[in-house]
Amino acid sequence: MPPKKNLDKLRQxxxxxxxxxxxxxxxxxxxxxxxxxxxxxxTIERICADMCxxxxxxxxxxxxxxxxxxxxxxxxxxxFYLTVDHLINALNDLNNRGMDGxxxxxxxxxxxxxxxxPEKESLFIIQDQEKMQLIHxxxxxxxxxxxxxx
Numbered sequence: 001m002p003p004k005k006n007l008d009k010l011r012q013x014x015x016x017x018x019x020x021x022x023x024x025x026x027x028x029x030x031x032x033x034x035x036x037x038x039x040x041x042x043t044i045e046r047i048c049a050d051m052c053x054x055x056x057x058x059x060x061x062x063x064x065x066x067x068x069x070x071x072x073x074x075x076x077x078x079x080f081y082l083t084v085d086h087l088i089n090a091l092n093d094l095n096n097r098g099m100d101g102x103x104x105x106x107x108x109x110x111x112x113x114x115x116x117x118p119e120k121e122s123l124f125i126i127q128d129q130e131k132m133q134l135i136h137x138x139x140x141x142x143x144x145x146x147x148x149x150x
Contacts, residue, residue, distance in 0.1 A: 052122040052139055055081075059118035066109045066123040066134075082125075084113050105132045112136055 055067045058081040065083040082090065087110045094103040105125070112134070113123050124135040 048137065051124070052137060055122035055124070056118045064113045064116075064118075066113050066125050068125045068127060070127050072129055084110055087113065102132050105134050109134050 051067065058067065059065065062081055063083050065081055066087060067079065067081055069079050071078065087106060091103055091106040091110065094106055109123065109125055116123060116136070120139050122137045122139070124137065126133045126135060
């Protein structure tokens with residue numbers, strides 16, 4: 001990909017991430033009424049839809065994989081996409097370091113990434129300082145909930 005396209009892609013990613021961060025900050029405020037609860041639910045649904053669209057675009061350009069979100073990382077490193085090949089490399093590294101629990105999550109991510117339909121499903125890995133979680137999101141399921149895998 002030419003350098004200009006890479007730069008444009010990074011700018012778009014930064015804009016999406018900044019919007020996401022602002023929406024998440026709003027969610028942290030105390031909900032005191034039914035209207036606020038409804039607004040909170042709509043905001044969460046919009047964030048999920050944005051993240052799924054983002055996942056689908058990466059899947060189309062890079063191939064099967066998972067979107068990784070690291071909330072404790074600096075903004076520029078807090079979200080990235082790992083293809084199945086990168087997930088396999090990460091799994092091998094985790095196994096070599098004896099990190100069995102995290103390796104199990106990565107193994108499930110690989111299996112799920114290879115099977116899902118990106119038009120109907122998205123795959124996310126949330127990695128904070130305490131644990132790693134695999135999240136499988138079915139876009140059109142009733143209620144369109146996140147399914148916490150691990």
